[in-house]
Amino acid sequence: MLAVTATALLATGAATSAAATPSPAPAASPATPSAAADTPVERLIVGYKSRAAEAASDSAADKDAQAKGKKAGESLGFDRRLGTGAALLDLGGKLDKGDAADVMDAFRADPDVAYVVPDTRMYATAVSPNDTEYSRQWDLFESTAGMNVPAAWDKATGQGVKVAVIDTGYVAHSDLAANIVSGYDFISDPFISQDGGGRDSNAADPGDWTSAGECGVDEDGQPVPKETSDNSWHGTHVAGTIAAAANNGKGVAGIAYDATIQPVRVLGRCGGMTSDIIDAITWASGGSVQGVPSNPNPADVINMSLGGEGGCDAGTQSAINSAVGRGTTIVVAAGNDNANAAYFNPASCSNVITVAASDRQGNRAYYSNYGSVVDITAPGGETPVSSSNGILSTLNSGTRSVGSESYAAYQGTSMAAPHIAGLAALMIDANPSLTPAQIESTIKSKARSLPGSCSGGCGSGLADAGAALGSGGTTTTGSNVFRNTTDVSIPDTGSWATSSVTVTGRSGNAPSSLKVDVDIKHTYRGDLIIEIVAPDGSSARLKDSSDDSTANLLTTYTVNASDVAANGTWKLRVADVYSGDTGYIDSWGLTF
Template sequence: MALSRRSTLSGAALGVLLLAGAGLATALPAAADPPAPVAAGGQPVASIIVGYKPGSAKARDLASAAKDATAKAHGRALSAERRLATGGVVVGLGSKDARDAAAVIAAYKADPDVDYVEADQMMHPLADPTDTDYAQQWDLFEATAGMNVPGAWATSTGAGVTVAVIDTGYVAHSDVAGNIVAGYDFITSSSAARDGNGRDNNPADEGDWVATAGECGTDANGNPVPSKPEDSSWHGTHVAGTIAAVTNNAKGIAGIAYNAKVQPVRVLGKCGGATSDIADAITWASGGTVAGVPANPTPAKVINMSLGGSGACSVTYQNAINAAVARGTTVVVAAGNSNVDVSGFNPANCNNVITVAASDRAGNRAFYSNFGAKIDITAPGGEVRLETDAPGSRTTPADGIYSTLNGGLTTPGAESYKTYMGTSMAAPHVAGLVALIAAKTTLTPAQIETAIKNNARALPGTCTGGCGSGLADATATLLAVVPAPGKYFENLTDVAIPDNTTVESSIVVSGVTGNAPTTLKVGVDIKHTYRGDLIVSLVAPDGSVYLLEDFVNSDSTANVAKTYTVNASSEVANGTWKLRVQDVASQDTGKIDAWNLTF
C-alpha cells in the first residue's frame, strides 16, 4: 500500500552575498565591525548579501526585503535585487563609495532580524599566464614531481563523471570539445558578461580583457583598478584541458580524466565575478535548484574552482558548498597565489572543500602558492619566471603547466596551447584525480579527500608554511581505493525510480571461485529527493533477498551514497545479482545512479 506523506523541506540557511569590485574582496563576518569594504586589489564593494533570521517576514518575502533596504538607505539608492538559492538577498548599493558601503553594512548589522551581512565580493582567476608554447606535460608523468597519472589510467579514465569548471566559461577548442557537456552562464551583469544579457544557457567565454586602467574602479587610495590594460585569459579553457582534454587523438595534450565530461559554468567576466553568482553556480552545478534557472541535466560529481578572493569564508559560500557536498559533489578549490597563509583567502579557507597548493617542477612549493594549515594537498602548478622577474631564479616556459588556450587578445581567435602557472593550474590536477576515483567508487566527498591525502607522497623539494599531506599521487590513490581486477563488478547505467514502484539493476558476476564472502561489499549510489520513500535490498542469483536498509519513516534526507557489508557466504558468487529499490510513496522520485559489488 502506498504511503501518503508530505515532503519535509529543510530550512535553508539564509545566505549572504557580497559584491566587491575587481580586486579580491574581503569577506565581512557578521560578528565583526568591518572597515570600509574594498577588494584586496582595491575595488570597492558594489553590493552586499543579507541573510535574515528564519521567521522574519523579510526572510520569506523579497518585497519586504526591498522595503527594508529602502528604510536603511538614508538617501542611498539601495535595491533588493534577488534572492539566492542559499536564501540570502542581494542588495545593490547604488554606489562604489567604500564609505557608503560601510554605513549600509553597519545599518543592517544593527537590525535584530538580520542573521548576517557580507560583501558580494568579486572573484578572479588564480593564474599567472606566460607566453610559452612547449607541449610538455611533466606534471603528469615525471618521476620527481609529476602526479603519477599514467599508472592510474589502467584503472580509471573518468568515464561517467561530469566535472563542473566554475570559471570564465569555455572558448571552443578541438582538443576539448568532444568532452564538453551543456553548462550555464551565471554572470548577472550584462556588461561584465559582454554578451548583451544577464544569465543564460550559453557559457561561452566572451573574454575578460580590460581595455583601460581603472575600468573596474579605484581602490581606497584612489589608484586605478586594474593599474594597466589586461588581455583575456581564457582561463576556464586552460583549466578544462588539464582535467579532460581528449586523449589518444594524435594531437595536443592528454587530460587527466580524459573520458570524463567537463561542464563549463561561467561566473568570471570583466573585472572578475560576484560571490552571489558563484554561490548559485555551485548550487546548480551540484544538482540543486536556482530560481529562474533550468535544472542541470548532468549534475557534476566534481566542482573545480580556480578562483578566489581575500577574507574569511562567507556564510554564502559555506552554505552553497555544504549543500553541494551533501548532494555527493566533491568541491576542489585553488589555494591562491599570494605566498601567504591561505586562511585569509576564500573560498579556499571554507570547510568541506579540498584546498590545493601548487608545486614547481622540482617538487618545491611554488614561490607564489599560498600555504598553511588549511591546505589539504599539493599538486603541480608550475613555475615560469624570467630573469627580470626573479634574478637568479630563472625557469623555462616548459616548467609551467601546458594546456589548451586561445590566441585572441580580447575576443576569441585561433585555438592554441600555452603554459600557465598558478594554483589555478594545480586545482584541476586534483579535480581530475577526483573524477578518476568517482568513476570507479561510490566514496563520499569526505572519503575521497581522505583517500587522496592518505596516498600522497612527500614533496621531493621544500615547503615552508604547510603544504597539506604532500604531493598528490594518482596511481597510488587509485590502487588503494579500487579493488583488484576480477573481484570488483559495477553497473553505471541509470535506472529511474518512479513513485510507488519497485525497480532493479543487475550485475553479472563471473570468474569468482566458490561462494560469496562473509563481508561482501555492496556500494550504492542512489539519487533521490527524499530517501524516506525507499527500501533498498540486494537479491542473490538464487533469489534470496538481503535487506540493506529501510529508510521509510526514518530518514527525510536526499540520496543514498553508502557501502554496505553483507554476509552472503551461503550464496554462489557467480551469477546475476540485483539491487532492488522500492519506492513506497508519492511526490519524490530519483534513480539508481550506480552500484557495485566487491568480493
C-alpha cells in the same frame, strides 16, 4: 601512562569538562588585514533566518532593505534571490567601507538576520605564461614532482563522471569538444560579461581582455589593471587539464580524459561577483536558482580556480555546504599571493579541497599561497624561466576576440586545482559511492612528501593519483605513520569531539618520542583543550585553553608513550570550553 614533553603545554591529566567555563571568547582578528576591505561596495548579500518573513518573501526583503537603508542614511533595494535563499541587495551606488559598514551593522543588529556580507569581486587565479612551447606533460608522470597519473589510468579514466568548471566559460577546442556538455552563463553584469547581455544558457567565453584602468583603482589609487591585458581563456585551460581527450593523436591528455566538462561562466572582464559564484555553485551541484532552468547534468565535482581577498564569507560557505550536502566534491585554488590562504576566499572555506601549487622540482611554487587551510599540493608550474616548466593545456590564440585553437603552458594554483578535480573524477569512476569527505580523506592520506621544500604549510603533501586509486583509503600512510583525515565537528561548549586511529603491525610499546601531529580548523584556537588517549585508556593533555585568538592549529606534539602498547586504537579528543566559536578536527596522525 603517557607524558607530554616540553613541546606540549601540560603533562598527563584527567579530562576537564568541556562546558565548565561559560564566558564567551572574543572574536578572532586576522593577522593580515584584507585589502578587499578598501574596495567600494555596491551590493550586499543577506542571509535571513528561516523564521523571518524576509527569508521567503522578496517584497518583505525589499521592505526591510529600504527600512534599514533609511536608518543608515543610504538607499537600499532588493535585487534578486540567490540560489541559497539569501537576498542580494543593491546599495544604489558605490559606498566606501565606512558607509557600507554602517549599513551592515543595521542588519547585524536584527535577530532575524543570519549573516550579511558584501558582494565582493573574485578573479581567476592563474599566472600568465611567457611562452607557448612545451614538450611534455611532466605534471602527469615525471618521477620527481609529477602526480603519478598513468598509474591510475588502468583503474579509471573518469567515464561517466561530471565535472563543472566554474570559471570564464569555454572557447571551442577540438581537443575538448567530445567531452563538453551544455553549461550556463551566470554573469549578471553586462559590463563584466562582455558578450552583450546578462545571464543566459550560452557559456561560451568571448574573452576577458581589459584596457588599462578599466577595472577601477586599487587601495593605493593605482589603475587596475595597470596595463591592457589580453584574453586569458582561463576556463578552457583549466578544462583541458581535467578532461582533454586522450588517444586522439594530438594535443594533450586530460587527467580524467573520459569525464565530461560542464562550463559554468562567472568570470569575465574585471573578474566576477560573489553573488554570481554563489548561484553557480548552487546550480552546478543540482540546486535551484530563481529564473534559471534546472541543471540536467548536476556535477559530481566542481572546480573553482578563482578567488579574492578576505576570508570565506557566510554566503559562499552556505552555497558550498549545500552543494557538498548534495554529494558534490568541491576543489578550489589556494591563490597566487605567496601569502596565508586563510585570508582568501574561497580558499579558506570549509568543506572544500584547497590546493597549493608545486614547481617541477617539487618545491612550493614561489607564488603559491600556503597555510593550515591548504589540504593538498599539486603541480602548478613555474614559467618565468622556461615554459617547459609550466602546465600545458588547451587554449586559443585570440587576444581581443576568438582566434584559432592552440595550446600554452600556464602557471598558477589555477593549474594545480584541476589536477585534484581530475583525480577526484578518477576516484568517483572507480568507486561511485565515495562521499566528498572520503575523496578528500583518501587524497590526503595517500599523498607523498614534497620532494622539494615548502615554507608555511602545503597540506598533506604532493597528491599521488596512483596511490589514491590503489587501496581504498586505508589510514596507514607508511610503515611508521598512521593517520585519520576524516573531518570531525567540535561541539561549541559541548562534549568531547573524538577521532580514532588504529595502529597495527607494531611490536612492543610505543616510543618515548611519539609524534602527534594535529590539524584543527577553528576560529579561536585558544578555546581548545586537546588530549591523546592510548589504547589502554591512559591519557595526556596536549594543549590547555588560553587567550590565543589566532584561528586554526597546525602543530606537532611529542609524547612519552613508552609505558603503553603501540598496537590498538588511539584517540585524539578535543573540547571547546568557550561559546561563540566553531571548528572541526581536519586531520591528525601518529608517527612512531
